[in-house]
Structures are given as C-alpha cells and as structure tokens.
Amino acid sequence: MSEFFHQQKKYYSTIEFAIAHIGGVWKMPILLALRNGPVRYGNLKESIPHISDKMLFTQLKELEERKMVTRHAYVEKPPRVEYQLTDRALKALPILDLLQEYGHYLATEEGCL
Amino acid sequence: MSEFFHQQKKYYSTIEFAIAHIGGVWKMPILLALRNGPVRYGNLKESIPHISDKMLFTQLKELEERKMVTRHAYVEKPPRVEYQLTDRALKALPILDLLQEYGHYLATEEGCL
DNA sequence: TGCTTTACATACCAAAATGTAGGTAACCAT
C-alpha cells in the first residue's frame, strides 16, 4: 500500500482514492440514477429522494471534475442540461451493485427491512 | 430505494447502510489488515501506516458495535488483545478487493502511480 | 523506586461534509 499524490493531496491507499471519486452520501445515488443513460438536472432531483439543490449541484460538479460524468447543456430557454456517466464511471457500477447487495444483506440481518 | 431506520438513524439507501459499516478513512484498511486472521492491537497499529491511537481504537470500537470484528482480551499483564473479522465482515472482502482494483485503475489513468 | 510495555481513553481543536434558506437569469405565457 504505497502512498501517492493526486493534485497536491496525499492518498494512503488506492481504496481511499476510489472513495474520493464515488464516496460520500450522494455520489453513489447520483451515479445509480444515471446508469440507464443521460438524465437532466430536474429529473435527477426527482429520482433521488431528499437530495437538496446544493448537494445535487456540488456533487455533480465534483463528479465532473473527477471525470465521472459529462455535462451537456442545450442552448434553450428555459435551460436544459443533461448529465451522463463516463466510461470510468460505468466501470464502477458493478461495485455499486455489490455494495447495494451487501447493505441489503446487513439491513436484513439487523431486521430493519 | 426505500428508506429505513437502524438505531434511531435514518438511511436513504442500502448503499448508505453498507458505507456506515465499512466507510470512512480507516475502516477498510483495518478490515484488510485483519483479513488473514486475528491480529493484536499493537500489530494492527504497525501494519497500518499513519494511523493514530485514537483513530485505531475508535474505529475498532465502531467496528465491534457494528459486529464487523470481535475482540478477544487475554488476561495477562501487560494486556494482550486480538481482533478478528466476523462472518459479515468476511463477506465484504470481495468488495474491498474490487474497490482497491478500481482505485488502482483510476490512479493509473490519472498517471499518479 | 522508578522505568517499560500494552491497550486503551480523554480533552481539545481543525477540517470536511452536509443541511437550510434564499437568490439569480432569461425567456415565455397569461
């Protein structure tokens, strides 16, 4: 587990680096909401319960910076913007599925489902 | 993605619940350090670079509360305590391996390995 | 007697993540 740098920040393991891309409360739900193709901002908000505007747009910006999603803005009024998963994000989907399944297993064991 | 409760806390997805068990900076490194069998406190500290006493013991306590590790204290002086993965933690190992691999892929793409 | 070892434990602080509430721009229909 050798450490390395990415944009001035130090990472102690590749797991930590992966988490920097898909971790936090909202990034995975967003990625899952995009798994079937491009979705526009408003529809994303609808399909992710409880997410606030601020969280949605900050996380989308971070995902864009990390090259996990691409942003396509149509020149219309009112505006229309679609977000889409990149190849590197698509490669994360199997992990998200496993995590979902694992969380389901844990919640079942704890009797809260 | 129906929400549910576990010990007074609300979870919006099973992914979030899984992350509550294995997320954060240190839980996964700890779990990986325990993958080959019981390890005592001091050896854990050695095998996880940069971890502080506080982080090691708070995370171990949380992992114990979440039933991800068991604690075995031998009645000796000076004390001797070993930590061991539970079955539910063992089931998380494939995910950790995938995350490690994915982080490695991302770091390679970014050219920082 | 006092120093070492081991596995904690605590107080305090700093940084990061998240939440709440509101505002903006520009066009369109009424």
Add this chain to the structure above:
DNA sequence: ATGGTTACCTACATTTTGGTATGTAAAGCA
C-alpha cells in the same frame, strides 16, 4: 406586469469526521 420554468449559486450554520497531545492501569524488571 406578473408569475412560471429551469438550472444553477451563495451565505451561513450545523454536524460529522479526523488529528494532536497527553494520561491511565497494572505487572515486570533493573
């Protein structure tokens, strides 16, 4: 002129997480 639509964006506060430094118990050993 007003209000609706859409996709942001900001200020601010709170919560959560992580880091630093230090302290404790109890036996063994010099």
